[in-house]
Amino acid sequence: MRKIVYALVFMVLTLGAFGQTTTIYLIRHAEKVDNSKNPDLSKAGLERAEHWKTILAQVPLKAVYSTDFLRTVQTATPTATSKNLQIIKYDPKTIDLEQLKKDYKGQAILIVGHSNTTPDLANKIINQKVYAPIDDTVFGNLYIITISGNELSHQLLQGL
Secondary structure: OHHHHHHHHHHHHHHOOOOOEEEEEEEEOOOEOOOOOOOOEOHHHHHHHHHHHHHOOOOOEEEEEEOOOHHHHHHHHHHHHHOOOOEEEOOOOOOOHHHHHHHOOOOEEEEEEOOOHHHHHHHHHHOOOOOOOOOOOOOOOEEEEEEEOOEEEEEEEOOO
């Protein structure tokens, strides 16, 4: 079953690599050590960050964005490092999503956020209220938004 899921994820992830399709991948930070204001990732969280690197290995990312918190930066780091990319810090309240779409037209990017900001950004990008905040116990969601010309599609892969 896991092999089928990985094959499906790989096919979906690589769709954005062709033509003028822009693909935006959004994930929540991985598991944290505690509920303090700016905690590090736990051992499980560090393992999940490596897992995201593996899942996104075949995706030709052009940028990796992270909020300015230890847990999000630590989640983004393995993927960014594997792609030789610097992590770009963003504020979910002020990020200019229209400019982001223009800057990365025809390319793929990863945005790492939080349980409330990740689905909110996905909703703003698709201009619909589809995705609810993520439960505090859920860390394996991958939101995929593809934009090709005037066509926009989105999906949520859970449990990765």
